[in-house]
Amino acid sequence: MAQSSPILLIGATGMLGRAFVPLLRERGELLTPRRDAIDLTSPSSIRAAVRSMRPAVIINCAAWTDVDGAEANEAAATVVNADSVRELALAASDTGAPLLTFGTDYVFSGVATSPYRADEPRAPLNAYGRSKARGEEHLESTRDCQWLHIRTSWLYAPWGKNFVRTIAGLLRTKPSISVVHDQRGRPTSSEHLAQTSLALLDKGATGHWHATDGGECTWFEFAQEIGRLTGAPGLVNPCTSEQFPRPAKRPAYSVLDLSRTEAMIGAREDWKTNLARVASRLEA
Ligand SMILES: NC(=O)c1ccc[n+]([C@@H]2O[C@H](COP(=O)([O-])OP(=O)(O)OC[C@H]3O[C@@H](n4cnc5c(N)ncnc54)[C@H](OP(=O)(O)O)[C@@H]3O)[C@@H](O)[C@H]2O)c1
Numbered sequence: 001m002a003q004s005s006p007i008l009l010i011g012a013t014g015m016l017g018r019a020f021v022p023l024l025r026e027r028g029e030l031l032t033p034r035r036d037a038i039d040l041t042s043p044s045s046i047r048a049a050v051r052s053m054r055p056a057v058i059i060n061c062a063a064w065t066d067v068d069g070a071e072a073n074e075a076a077a078t079v080v081n082a083d084s085v086r087e088l089a090l091a092a093s094d095t096g097a098p099l100l101t102f103g104t105d106y107v108f109s110g111v112a113t114s115p116y117r118a119d120e121p122r123a124p125l126n127a128y129g130r131s132k133a134r135g136e137e138h139l140e141s142t143r144d145c146q147w148l149h150i151r152t153s154w155l156y157a158p159w160g161k162n163f164v165r166t167i168a169g170l171l172r173t174k175p176s177i178s179v180v181h182d183q184r185g186r187p188t189s190s191e192h193l194a195q196t197s198l199a200l201l202d203k204g205a206t207g208h209w210h211a212t213d214g215g216e217c218t219w220f221e222f223a224q225e226i227g228r229l230t231g232a233p234g235l236v237n238p239c240t241s242e243q244f245p246r247p248a249k250r251p252a253y254s255v256l257d258l259s260r261t262e263a264m265i266g267a268r269e270d271w272k273t274n275l276a277r278v279a280s281r282l283e284a
Contacts, residue, residue, distance in 0.1 A: 005029040008055035008097075010038055010088075011062030015160030016102065019190040020059060023198060031055065038062075040084035041076070050091035057201075058092055060085070060101040067106070067128040068247040074127040082134035089142035098146040100201055103208070105153035105185060107133045110251020117257045118151070118208040126248035136208070150197050150211045153254055154222070156275075157190035159283045163219070164275070167226045168282055171234035181220035181238035185254040186212035189274035199265040210256035213271035225272060229279035 005028030011017040012032035024030045031053055038049045040062055050058065063081055064070060070077035085101060092099035106129035107122040122133045139147050156164040170177050188211070196211040217225075220238045227236055241250065258268055 004056035017061035046087040070128040081131035085135035086138035103151040105254035115257035171232035178239040
């Protein structure tokens with residue numbers, strides 16, 4: 001990977017995509033096409049676009065990520081999260097370029113009480129999870145494609161739309177907020193995920209893998225730590241998912257097992273350590 005270029009990064013404007021850009025620029029020529037060059041709502045155009053770019057590696061950070069919006073638009077979410085992944089895998093087969101693409105903890109039902117291994121059966125609770133699960137099935141049925149699919153969870157960064165920036169803003173302006181305390185998972189720094197993903201790619205990992213920060217917490221505990229680190233004056237109170245209804249159902253427990261990832265590239269840093277690195281430089 002270190003010598004392979006050009007690298008094609010799809011979704012470079014997104015939260016995770018932005019984290020990849022500086023790391024990939026160090027590795028050689030980087031292509032970051034915008035939507036008008038590669039539009040995932042038009043999967044049939046993807047192969048021709050990728051073929052003309054002749055990438056040595058394809059990294060796909062683009063996706064339909066509006067979890068609640070997917071409930072009323074499942075077909076459209078499935079085109080972006082599944083049909084386009086199938087086309088990217090076919091384009092990767094055509095060009096011989098390895099494909100790195102991302103998945104979600106929401107492909108699991110959330111009824112487990114210990115971390116989900118990468119090979120456990122999928123049972124998504126919501127439309128977004130179903131669309132991503134369909135994309136996983138397409139990868140599994142693509143021949144001659146060297147794909148690395150990394151499931152992650154609760155992503156945040158100093159930029160983009162994410163829980164950390166939202167909560168930090170609310171705690172600056174409101175005396176108190178309520179945050180659900182009955183959903184458990186693993187926060188993940190996008191910058192940490194980009195580094196972890198490249199380490200797995202460099203080691204030649206293929207198939208389904210998990211990459212998150214270490215440790216686990218509820219959204220309430222995550223919000224409390226954001227308040228502590230940013231020094232924002234608002235209070236965080238716990239509530240239940242029933243008290244905070246959303247269009248899409250969320251899994252109660254979505255901790256992803258990291259043991260195989262950590263055996264290959266070493267222990268992942270704890271979420272609190274990574275959050276502290278990001279909390280001091282949140283974009284306004
Ligand atoms: N965010 C999370 O908490 C989370 C959790 C688990 C897994 N993931 C997965 O992690 C990956 C990265 O997520 P993220 O949060 O970084 O995403 P994001 O910030 O929402 O960015 C999405 C990216 O996809 C691009 N995009 C969307 N629709 C497109 C289309 N039709 N054609 C071309 N590009 C399109 C966007 O481009 P524009 O700038 O043009 O809109 C943007 O660059 C995704 O696979 C996501 O499913 C995310």
